[in-house]
Amino acid sequence: MKYKVPNHVAIIMDGNGRWAQKRNLKRTKGHQKGAEALKKISEYVYDKKVKVLSVFAFSTENWKRDKEEVDYLMDLFIKSFKDNFDAVKKKGVKVIFSGVKEKLSNKVIKAMEDMTEETKDNKNGIFNICLNYGGQDEILNATKKISKDVSNGVINTDDINPELFNKYLFNDLPPIDLLIRTSGEYRISNFMLWQMAYAEFYFPKVHFPDFNEEEFDKALLYIFICQY
Ligand code: FPP
Numbered sequence: 001m002k003y004k005v006p007n008h009v010a011i012i013m014d015g016n017g018r019w020a021q022k023r024n025l026k027r028t029k030g031h032q033k034g035a036e037a038l039k040k041i042s043e044y045v046y047d048k049k050v051k052v053l054s055v056f057a058f059s060t061e062n063w064k065r066d067k068e069e070v071d072y073l074m075d076l077f078i079k080s081f082k083d084n085f086d087a088v089k090k091k092g093v094k095v096i097f098s099g100v101k102e103k104l105s106n107k108v109i110k111a112m113e114d115m116t117e118e119t120k121d122n123k124n125g126i127f128n129i130c131l132n133y134g135g136q137d138e139i140l141n142a143t144k145k146i147s148k149d150v151s152n153g154v155i156n157t158d159d160i161n162p163e164l165f166n167k168y169l170f171n172d173l174p175p176i177d178l179l180i181r182t183s184g185e186y187r188i189s190n191f192m193l194w195q196m197a198y199a200e201f202y203f204p205k206v207h208f209p210d211f212n213e214e215e216f217d218k219a220l221l222y223i224f225i226c227q228y
Helices: 016-022 027-047 060-064 067-083 086-090 106-119 135-151 162-167 213-226
Strands: 008-012 052-059 093-098 125-133 178-181 200-202
Touching (some): 027 067, 052 060, 052 067
Parallel strands (some): 008 052
16 A cells, blocks of 8 residues: 655644543553553654654643642653653654743753753654643744844844744744544644644544554554545
């Protein structure tokens, strides 16, 4: 079967809490299983020739959750960045982050910086982790930077076009071809609004901890069907 593999896949990793609830487990157990699922998926997508994978790890809204859950997630990020992505790094994938550092602890920032530093020269793919991220924030932030550059004479208003605007975002990434949101919710939830202008959307029912290689293949099959 021949089809065009999506260049940039983005995943809203939803349903960790419901996965745990169904099994009478704490929500944090769901996040732990979600981290395991992400480890496997992040290894698999690049084998399928996807070039960019973006994931929604933590939104600017997520600070409203119970302190216990937020603390657990932050520790899980640190641990995962240290232990879970060796295979991705070995494949020559560059790890980057989108979002703001504000409110993040020094330990989390250090773990993020270690990952980016270690993989900065990698050329075989990009793993974009959206952490403390909001799509509207990203657009506003870019707009402020552009307007400063206009005021300082670095660029002219007439030069502003989508390509230029893209360069002012947290990262200058290609457009999203396929957006997957697990757990059966049909919402975008302020994720990569600019980048998903032309994306195909796929909403599998499975909760993220159960999103595996087989489920990813189904998403690719869906894209294949959409192309005809
Ligand atoms: C949404 O599910 C999930 C999150 C807010 C956290 C996502 C985090 C992971 C998958 C852990 C690993 C991540 C990295 C980057 C190492 P939810 O808790 O809102 O689920 P619910 O809607 O069922 O309550």
